[in-house]
Amino acid sequence: MSDIKKIATRESYGKALVELGAQYENLVVLDADLAAATKTDMFKKVYPERHIDCGIAECNMTGIAAGMATCGKIPFISSFAMFAAGRNFEQVRNSIGYPHLNVKIGATHAGITVGEDGASHQCCEDIALMRTIPGMVVMCPADDVEAKAAMRAAVAYEGPVYLRFGRAACPVVNDNPGYKFEIGKGQVLREGSDITIVATGTCVGSALEAAEMLASDGVSAEVINICTIKPLDEELIIKSAKKTGCVVTAEEHTIIGGLGSAVCDALAETALAPVYRIGVRDVFGESGSAAALMEKFKLDGKGVYEQVKEFYQRK
Numbered sequence: 606m607s608d609i610k611k612i613a614t615r616e617s618y619g620k621a622l623v624e625l626g627a628q629y630e631n632l633v634v635l636d637a638d639l640a641a642a643t644k645t646d647m648f649k650k651v652y653p654e655r656h657i658d659c660g661i662a663e664c665n666m667t668g669i670a671a672g673m674a675t676c677g678k679i680p681f682i683s684s685f686a687m688f689a690a691g692r693n694f695e696q697v698r699n700s701i702g703y704p705h706l707n708v709k710i711g712a713t714h715a716g717i718t719v720g721e722d723g724a725s726h727q728c729c730e731d732i733a734l735m736r737t738i739p740g741m742v743v744m745c746p747a748d749d750v751e752a753k754a755a756m757r758a759a760v761a762y763e764g765p766v767y768l769r770f771g772r773a774a775c776p777v778v779n780d781n782p783g784y785k786f787e788i789g790k791g792q793v794l795r796e797g798s799d800i801t802i803v804a805t806g807t808c809v810g811s812a813l814e815a816a817e818m819l820a821s822d823g824v825s826a827e828v829i830n831i832c833t834i835k836p837l838d839e840e841l842i843i844k845s846a847k848k849t850g851c852v853v854t855a856e857e858h859t860i861i862g863g864l865g866s867a868v869c870d871a872l873a874e875t876a877l878a879p880v881y882r883i884g885v886r887d888v889f890g891e892s893g894s895a896a897a898l899m900e901k902f903k904l905d906g907k908g909v910y911e912q913v914k915e916f917y918q919r920k
Contacts, residue, residue: 610749611774614806615713617752618770619644622681622711624753625760626652631677632760635670637663637684643713645683663688667696667708674706679760682708686715686769690731701765702738709759710735710767715745716857717885717902718773718807718895727890733862735767736835742788743835745769745856745864747809750779751832754786762788769806771857773895776810778830791838793845797827800917801845801852801878805831805864807904808855808883814906815913824917834864839871846878851920853881853913857904860884881916883909 626632626648635657640646649656659666663684670680682689689712690697701708712731719727735743742762746752752770759766778794794809795816804812809830816826827845831838846852852872854865865882872880885902899905903912 609776610780611776612749613772613774614746614749614752614770615644615772617746617749618711618713618756618768619647621753621756622648623651625756626655629679629760632679632681633657633673635659635666635680635682637661637666637688639684642685643683643711645711663693664696667693668700670708671700671704671706674708680708681711683711683713685726685728686712686731687726687728690734690767691728694734698738702741705740705764707763708765710765711770712767713770714772715769716771716807717890717898717904718771718857720772720895720898721892723892724889729857729859729885729890730862731769732834732858732864733866736862736867740764741835742766742833744788744833745806746832747806747830748775748777748779750777750784751786755832758786758788771807773807775807778810778813786832789833789836789838791829791831791833791841793827793841794830795826795828797825797849799825799849799851800913801827801829801849802855802909802913803829803831803842803852803864803868804855805834807857807899808909811904811906811909812855815910818906818910819913822914824914826913831864834867837867837871842868842871843875843877846872850878851917852878853883853916855883855904855909858884860886879920881912883912
């Protein structure tokens with residue numbers, strides 16, 4: 606997929622904020638001293654009066670956003686996923702989730718593709734954390750097109766939303782005329798009959814690459830893109846599992862509590878198919894280039910292919 610256009614979803618986030626800022630005059634952006642990295646500086650340049658740098662004080666930023674939401678604003682709070690979801694969990698739970706306030710969380714630099722910043726900044730637990738908060742919508746866009754669409758849907762939705770964006774450029778896979786986004790709905794990107802690969806975020810591109818390799822081996826893989834991990838499109842996943850009888854999940858996140866766990870939850874009550882989870886396997890990340898880490902953790906196209914093939918041969 607080297608010839609396919611690649612864009613980091615954090616760039617998409619910044620551009621979407623500017624576009625939505627023109628449409629929603631009550632949209633405000635709060636950042637924790639990371640505007641250049643999270644790309645909210647794009648919004649700041651156009652709407653400086655609606656951008657607040659709260660300094661390195663993520664928990665305080667969350668409280669400010671909660672207060673602004675009670676006054677009719679649509680606040681976006683932004684930081685790295687490690688801080689927006691990790692350091693901030695108690696404030697997000699009690700100040701945003703419990704009163705079900707209309708605050709959006711733009712979490713960038715998620716997963717191991719943060720790269721050289723290393724394990725302390727590579728948050729692979731954020732989806733698990735945010736899934737546990739009642740009423741929280743959790744989205745992890747696969748590419749530039751989906752990131753912008755998820756942003757539009759998040760602003761239109763009344764309630765808390767967690768949006769997960771990446772630092773590294775990823776292939777644009779949804780740039781087609783028939784693309785339509787809806788919270789809680791997945792998409793079949795490739796029809797298949799032998800095995801289902803359910804992927805999210807950066808691993809959607811990897812899943813499509815893997816499906817091409819599997820096809821060369823005579824294995825027909827169905828690829829489903831899940832942007833909204835909560836609420837999950839259980840109907841689509843169950844339908845595909847009934848057809849193929851074999852399911853693999855792929856995510857740039859720990860296999861504990863993320864997409865893999867959500868899919869297992871959906872299928873456990875039906876016992877339709879065995880599930881194998883591809884992701885970070887109960888370890889911390891490490892320093893290195895994004896590409897090298899994706900390869901080491903077997904989350905690139907080749908790594909996903911090898912794991913899917915091995916699982917399929919065992920089923």
